[in-house]
Amino acid sequence: GQQLNQSPQSMFIQEGEDVSMNCTSSSIFNTWLWYKQEPGEGPVLLIALYKAGELTSNGRLTAQFGITRKDSFLNISASIPSDVGIYFCAGRSVTGANNLFFGTGTRLTVIP
């Protein structure tokens, strides 16, 4: 099946710092998504990307769909304590199936 490599696995940062995480796939995707999961909850969609090269922002979050269609990154600027959680990248293959392939997640800890 599809393999998504997400890095880093975990991050400990000071409040106010910027954060960057990325995802690479072994094959081409036509959609890249970034989700956040908080304890006891399911993943919540943060940003959706549908075109190669697309750069999209949602408040302090910015994500890009890589030109090769095999990678994506997520940046969080000026982190705050409520940014704590697990961030997952996810992609949808060009094969036609609707299911999502997920990365292993980046666990973010923000130190006040």
Added chain:
Amino acid sequence: EAGVTQFPSHSVIEKGQTVTLRCDPISGHDNLYWYRRVMGKEIKFLLHFVKESKQDESGMPNNRFLAERTGGTYSTLKVQPAELEDSGVYFCASSAITRPRETQYFGPGTRLLVL
């Protein structure tokens, strides 16, 4: 509008027992998905319903897993008999449309522990 709900939130069972998980999608959503996250690994697709029909069940691990969606509303996922490796978090997601701009809304998950 109510989101995707799942029941139970947690389940602890012994190896060999049966467990049934339930998912209620967002009202009006025809697409319903089951995913699973085993400890520390990625969230993996199990299957996809469109209304009451199984559109794609390529992710189901083996025949101990049975998913149903009678009437095209809520869905159940039964594991019988449960094995240790079935432990993990089972997520349900639903969506109103499919490609190209489908948004899948996830439930809070059922945390299953098989002892």
